[in-house]
Amino acid sequence: MKYITTVDDQQFEIEVVDEHHIRIGDRLLQVDFESVSGQPVFSLILDGRSYESFVYQGEEDWDVLLRGRQYQVKVEDEREKRLKAAAGGGVAEGGEFHLKAPMPGLVVAILVEEGQPVQKGQVMLILESMKMQNELKAPRDGTIGRIRVKAGESVEQKQAMLSVQ
Numbered sequence: 001m002k003y004i005t006t007v008d009d010q011q012f013e014i015e016v017v018d019e020h021h022i023r024i025g026d027r028l029l030q031v032d033f034e035s036v037s038g039q040p041v042f043s044l045i046l047d048g049r050s051y052e053s054f055v056y057q058g059e060e061d062w063d064v065l066l067r068g069r070q071y072q073v074k075v076e077d078e079r080e081k082r083l084k085a086a087a088g089g090g091v092a093e094g095g096e097f098h099l100k101a102p103m104p105g106l107v108v109a110i111l112v113e114e115g116q117p118v119q120k121g122q123v124m125l126i127l128e129s130m131k132m133q134n135e136l137k138a139p140r141d142g143t144i145g146r147i148r149v150k151a152g153e154s155v156e157q158k159q160a161m162l163s164v165q
Contacts, residue, residue: 002015005073007071033045115143
């Protein structure tokens, strides 16, 4: 089956060939993707390279933390994508976005203030988990709403930390 996958603003056509192979464009890749202990932590082996990732479902898409960088990923099968296009469906950039902790951790730094304008991709907060510092970035342009955490505070997975309006 083919999927249209949007990672941040880049779109990829991914075909699941079988249980251990995917095709991205013209490239056939060997893949092994396993959950670790029933947590949102996954072991990913892609063409012999090993990665650890945190994957959890957001409000409308998936949040993936890989190699210290957070990505917003939307996955649609071909049929779903065609139906949305025919209906004129699109993702609204408006509304309030709530940045939630992708995993339990410690808030190391908050780099924004309430009322501050932010640009898409701007680092808003640094969260430390499993001895790694992860930069959590703005998903779109906007203004920082309420900040619900403080530097030095521990957070639980999916806990709302701040909002972008």
